[in-house]
Amino acid sequence: QKEVEQNSGPLSVPEGAIASLNCTYSDRGSQSFFWYRQYSGKSPELIMFIYSNGDKEDGRFTAQLNKASQYVSLLIRDSQPSDSATYLCAVVNDYKLSFGAGTTVTVRA
Amino acid sequence: DADVTQTPRNRITKTGKRIMLECSQTKGHDRMYWYRQDPGLGLQLIYYSFDVKDINKGEISDGYSVSRQAQAKFSLSLESAIPNQTALYFCATRAGGAFDNEQFFGPGTRLTVL
Numbered sequence: 001q002k003e004v005e006q007n008s009g010p011l012s013v014p015e016g017a018i019a020s021l022n023c024t025y026s027d028r029g030s031q032s033f034f035w036y037r038q039y040s041g042k043s044p045e046l047i048m049f050i051y052s053n054g055d056k057e058d059g060r061f062t063a064q065l066n067k068a069s070q071y072v073s074l075l076i077r078d079s080q081p082s083d084s085a086t087y088l089c090a091v092v093n094d095y096k097l098s099f100g101a102g103t104t105v106t107v108r109a
Numbered sequence: 110d111a112d113v114t115q116t117p118r119n120r121i122t123k124t125g126k127r128i129m130l131e132c133s134q135t136k137g138h139d140r141m142y143w144y145r146q147d148p149g150l151g152l153q154l155i156y157y158s159f160d161v162k163d164i165n166k167g168e169i170s171d172g173y174s175v176s177r178q179a180q181a182k183f184s185l186s187l188e189s190a191i192p193n194q195t196a197l198y199f200c201a202t203r204a205g206g207a208f209d210n211e212q213f214f215g216p217g218t219r220l221t222v223l
Contacts, residue, residue, distance in 0.1 A: 004151075033206040043199055043214035051209050071167070088151060092208050095159070096142070096167075101151035 003027060004091050006100035016109050019076040021103050023089030026070070032095065033065060033072045034090040044088055047074070079107045112136045113215040115200050121192050121221045130185045130218050132200030138164065141183040142201040142212070143167075143175060145194075152199065158183055190222045 006023050013019045023033075032051035036044035050056045050063040050072065062075040072091075076083055086102040113134045122128050139160050144152040151159065154167030156175040164175060172194065176184045187194055200215040 034212070041197075041217075041219075043217050045214075046211050049209055049211070090212075095140070095205070096154065096157055097203075097209065097212055098154070099144075099152040101149060 002100075003093070003098045004089055004100040006087075006103050007020050008101070009012045009103040011103055012106045012108060013079050014059060015079060015081060017079050019078075019079050019083065019105050019107070021089075021105070023072045023074075023100055024070055025072070025089075025091045025098075027091070027093050028067075028070065028085040030070075030091045030093055033063070034092070035061075035063060035074045036090060036099075038086045038088060038102065040086075043070050047087075049096070070104040079105075081107050081109050083107050113200060113202055115198075115215040115218050117218060118216065119219045120122075121223065123223050124191055126190050128187050128190055128220070130198055130200075130220070132183045132185070132215055134181050134200075134202045134213075134215075136202055136204075136213060138202040138204045138213075139179065139180060140203040142203070143173075143183065143185045143223055144199045144201065145169065145196040146199060146217075147196050151221055155185065155198075187220075190220075192222045195220060195222045 034049045035047045038044040060077045064073045086104045088102045089100040092099040142157045143155040158177045173185045198218045203212040204210045
């Protein structure tokens with residue numbers, strides 16, 4: 001079992017809709033969780049992180065964490081064409097990040 | 110200037126050649142990482158270093174070696190390149206001391222082994 005698993009995608013959503021991305025992790029001791037966005041051929045850039053159970057909102061993005069279920073998600077509200085990218089979930093264990101394979105999102109105009 | 114730089118940005122080499130990818134950072138971070146990315150596989154950790162005297166293997170270290178020449182410099186070497194090492198390679202840095210510190214990535218090196 002991989003340490004970090006993401007829904008495989010690709011995920012296609014119409015402009016203005018909500019995109020929902022899911023991530024599960026295997027290590028119950030994981031301390032914090034990051035969502036990165038990566039445009040094709042570019043380096044990943046941080047969208048947000050979360051380390052407490054519940055929701056965390058930043059603009060159009062909401063991260064949700066449920067440690068009991070070992071589940072973290074990212075919601076993108078009012079999706080825009082510029083949100084079309086691959087989204088990587090990362091989990092901190094022993095002060096290093098483990099990444100999921102990513103979910104590719106396409107926002108249709 | 111970019112905080113994390115990688116050289117070269119693109120490299121084409123032949124099977125059996127030794128090559129080195131270099132990473133420099135001006136962020137003052139003590140932790141540095143090398144990842145490779147293959148389509149559909151996300152980022153896989155090759156090696157990481159928490160300070161100049163600390164080097165650790167990651168998930169996929171076979172065929173690779175690293176050198177931490179200074180706090181700001183971390184190099185990745187392929188001793189004898191093979192075609193399945195064709196990938197996008199990223200260097201990253203992170204400050205120590207807190208589990209929620211952001212990890213910053215360099216622009217990447219696209220390596221092709223023929």
